[in-house]
Amino acid sequence: MQPIRVLHIVTYMGRGGLETMLMNYYRHIDRTKVQFDFLVHRDFEADYDAEILSLGGKIHHVSRLVPWSKSYQNELRAFFKEHPEYRIVHVHQDCLSSVALKVAKECGVPVRIAHSHSSSADKNLKYWIKRYYMKKISKYATDLFACGKKAGDWMFGGEKYQIVRNAIDAKRYTYSMATAEKVRTSLNLHDELVVGHVGRFNPPKNHTFLIDIFYEIQKINPSARLLLVGDGDGKKEIQEKARELGIADYIIFAGVRTDVEEQMQAMDVFVFPSLYEGLPVTMVEAQAAGLPCVISDHVPEECIITNHLVTVQKLTDSPKIWAEHILERAKSPRISHYDDIKAHGYDIEEAAKWLQNYYIAHSGE
Known part of the structure; x- marks a missing residue:
């Protein structure tokens, strides 16, 4: 048949x-x-x-x-x-x-x-x-x-x-310290704080605001790095803005990746300041990877699977306020949330x- x-x-x-x-x-x-x-x-x-x-x-x-x-x-x-x-x-x-x-x-x-x-x-x-x-x-x-x-x-x-x-295939995202160290080494990262984001460079993802946030993070933690996974028509504009702010050398434009689950292992905190979303796959992936997340109040609350991992931040708040919350959330430990992902049908x-x-x-x- x-x-x-x-x-x-x-x-x-x-x-x-x-x-x-x-x-x-x-x-x-x-x-x-x-x-x-x-x-x-x-x-x-x-x-x-x-x-x-x-x-x-x-x-x-x-x-x-x-x-x-x-x-x-x-x-x-x-x-x-x-x-x-x-x-x-x-x-x-x-x-x-x-x-x-x-x-x-x-x-x-x-x-x-x-x-x-x-x-x-x-x-x-x-x-x-x-x-x-x-x-x-x-x-x-x-x-x-x-x-x-x-x-x-x-x-x-x-x-x-x-x-x-x-x-998602949730097991693939389970946090591994060995994988995290391998990926960080490949990116020439060591003990630096790594702020991460996954998404196309298009207006809804709000990369412009993300760069403003990272600029404020850099003022507080000059060794911090921003790891951006994805590509899109707006990438050049974002790269130019980073150069104008003097932070381009601290941003890794990783491009389109086949190993997003491994790239997430290298991150310390995941930031998602979208203007609007349906229900983003990347938020499910980030929580499966045990990443503390800071998301905008324009992202649907139903994507929050593990409450203690996610902080919702108002888009109307300043980049400085976002930066302070992100640095605080980055202190959270990484643990597996496979059971939560499965229990919620993801x-x-x-x-x-x-x-x-x-x-x-x-x-x-």
Whole structure:
């Protein structure tokens, strides 16, 4: 018997939060029963593409998403007509998911899942366009998923939805002093305080404010280092700001990593000053690694799995106040929190079984 093939519709499979979440599930489902394929909107090879192909997945390419474009919609129609094997589409395009869902419905795809990964959108010129298309999602979707309550409430406006945890392989993140020393040595770090962050360099992650915070930390602890894992369009701007403040030599831009769990071992405290989030995978990872965390009050409280590890700080507070709290939290000891992660449903073993069974139950096979 051939596996059920589920089509995930994404921008591209880089090492972002939702993409990492998808790969966590993909690695742990029974691929003899359910197989993931991907419809992507970029023509370059992304970070996870090679692994997807190695796991038996297929990657299909279409043009960039322009929601009002007739030619884009026609391209989607042609795709679905050429691929009638896809009876389940799972769309991860947030506000603009209604475009693919509408075409999928017109083409007779019976199961159409919209998945919310965020609790807001950038307040730029595209905001009201996104809001317009967002309101159409429930009209075309048969199933609604969200990474957390805040993300589901925001996107689906009162409609019933299912929370699908941003689960991780929690055992991989368990703190190891030996691993921490190995990674710190590779980064030329010794006894310095290491402030860490993982995330794309884009506006919601608020790297500009993070640099201001680290500037204040440097005043108090001149040997402190900032370890930034990730990449993105805003990286050059952040690097320039660090140079202007005279702290560039104390910041490690680690780039996109395949060993985030090891990079976290080298950190002493994790800082997450986001402007908005759905339910960030990196916060689950940081707590699994036993890292004390300081997060903004704009990050959903439901991501707090281990209360004594996390301090919530107001974004309206000054960088100096943030710096003082971070230095205090950095004194906390590192201990394992695997049991807490599992008890809250964030361990991938059980979560993947649930999603696999959901697809099978809804596939009609």
